[in-house]
Amino acid sequence: NTDSSQSTKMSNDKLLDGLLSPGFDEKSCLSRYRSFLYRKASQHKPSPYLLSKLREYEDLHKRCGPHTRSYNETSKRLKSSHTRSTGGCNYIVWLGSNGMGNRIISMASAFLYALLANRVLLVDHGSDMAHLFCEPFPNTSWILPMDFPIKKQFHTLKQRHVRFRDISEESPPSFVYFNIPHGSYDFDELFLCDRSRALLKRVPWFILSSDQYFAPSFFLSPSFKQEVSKLFPEKETIFHQLGRYLFHPSNQVWGVITKFYQTNLAKTEQRIGLQIRVFNRKTSPFQVVMDQILSCMLKKKLLPEVDTQNSVRSPPNNSSKTILITSLYSDYFENMSAMYQSKPTVTGEVIRVCQPSHEEYQHKGDNLHNMKAWAEIYLLSLSDVLLTSAGSTFGYAAQGLGGLKPWILIRPKNKMVPDPACRRDKSMDPCFHYAPRYECKAKNITDSGTLVPYVRHCADRQTGVKLF
Ligand code: GDP
Structure with a gap:
């Protein structure tokens, strides 16, 4: 009957075609379930596979999130005396830099990496990003705890440039910190080359300082290409889907948005x-x-x-x-x-x-x-x-x-x-x-904007690439 079909439609709209999980307290984050009142319904449905992957990820995050047993055990590894502790979870810690646009698109890329590599995403929002976003995952937190063991070292680590070739295969470290200059081959290697991927799998803490939208890289990576295509059959909707899933304005920011919207x-x-x-x-x-x-x-x-x-x-x-x-x-x-x-x-x-x-x-x-x-x-x-x-x-x-x-x-x-x-x-x-320029197998330079039809140079930036 029409009443029930209307209420199903309403709930579909509210949850953005299943992108959002229904289990949140509405009052703590008004924007999450109200965005559909302001933004037109998307023309692009998320794939069922993406939806199941997100629900799986939410479970993983709840199991491994801050101050869980797994988190505590894995954190101990950061102190050299506990080299063997393992909590069974791997993490990617995102550190931002530059403006909000840069931070938002690079956080979305880090989350995509987390989905692909089965890592748990924790973000360091510091004081300048406090109270901007709601928690995106139910019954847990994505904020890196203040007492994270090596948090105080981030500043000094930032000055150092780690290279994959310097990482020991025999005894991989408990963490790697990458603050990669743009356009460096290390950045390409990180996501594109099998050796570095295999090595990274054995490192529980992957700390990444980035301000870039590196999601297109995964379509060029032999190991991730299939999975990412299955998650996003419509390739150009990656940020559209992940962004609407992750970024909900806090009540404070939502107040500013809705007030301006109503008035103007x-x-x-x-x-x-x-x-x-x-x-x-x-x-x-x-x-x-x-x-x-x-x-x-x-x-x-x-x-x-x-x-x-x-x-x-x-x-x-x-x-x-x-x-x-x-x-x-x-x-x-x-x-x-x-x-x-x-x-x-x-x-x-x-x-x-x-x-x-x-x-x-x-x-x-x-x-x-x-x-x-x-x-x-x-x-x-x-x-x-x-x-x-x-x-x-x-x-x-x-x-x-x-x-x-x-x-x-x-x-x-x-x-x-x-x-x-x-x-x-x-x-x-x-x-x-x-744009990635490094070709792993041949170990030479390539133009990644010409390799596959759906990764092309950007109209506004020839040196960059984007998904079509
Ligand atoms: P990009 O530098 O244009 O790529 O964008 P980013 O968002 O990464 O960095 C620019 C930063 O400058 C923003 O995050 C804001 O802090 C500030 N900014 C630039 N344009 C505007 C604007 O139109 N409105 C406001 N409020 N801030 C802006």
Whole structure:
């Protein structure tokens, strides 16, 4: 009957087609079961295999998570006097760096690795990432405990660069710490080469400091390729699925998101997300970027022109669009809202412009600043149409969560508006900025953007690759 089929649909929507497990306390994390009220249902269903793998992982995490017997036993191994203790669990500890976009996409990659390699993911969020996200796994925690035995050493370990060839096969260490420079072969070796994979299996603690989206690597790895394809038959949805599974704004951040949404975005027919990330104000001056944005939006018919001639005016109609700008600066917002306030549009549509914050610069180590960034990434992901800035992981996270293929604003060169001003991305998955280049068997360099049809160079970054 319709009532029961409607309530099944409601529960499917709420749990994102089975992606989310129903067993959480709703009040402790309002966003988890309410995201479906704000974001359109995804066009991409998670595979049944992914769903069963996630439920299996949740059991594993509960069994091996912080302060369980297994965790305590395995932690003892980090003290040299306990070389034999084993709790039967292996871990990957994720340490972040850089901005929120970088951190979000790299945490998702670390989780994918955990799924593939049967490791338990623990994250060190430190004080600047405190209270940003809810716990993603039921009845346990993913936060690395404060008293983790070698936590105090992270800082010194970061300065050292471990190489696989330095790790002893006879007596593998209890932990390895990788802080790998981008584009280094060690990074490629880590995920692509069988020898390093076999070696790593015998190391219970794998500590990884990364800010990259390295998920595409697994499609190039002989040992992971099959499994990852089975989990994600639609390859470009990896971050879309894992991101919506993992990243739920804390109640505090959810309050910011929903308040802004109700005030500015709820009553509009179309939400246009416009993410303006200026990496270099000198080569991309304000007026150039402004001209570029308008050129893209008008040419692609994302926005109507204003009626500068005051000629035949279309009668004002009730249809409205709202542009949500996210940027460190306020001048784009001021310019656009002045433009649409001063004159009617040729179509009679009403265009509104809003922007949640303008932080002026990236504040390092600032919890409140990171909260704003996370709230804005989430708000952008609720857009119907999205424009992002080339090469920005902030935009990648938003497009992936929203399941959107954005219009990419090409980065200006020599203070000129690029032609074309923007280009439609062909896939929603983030770009891995440092394409793997190392071929294990032949031990030589290869162009990983040409090996298989579904791993290709990114439209916004030629040196990177992404999944299609
Ligand atoms: P990327 O550098 O563009 O790849 O993105 P990241 O998110 O990794 O780093 C940029 C950081 O700068 C963000 O995390 C924020 O801290 C800050 N930032 C950049 N753009 C914005 C924005 O539009 N809004 C807010 N609130 N912060 C921003």
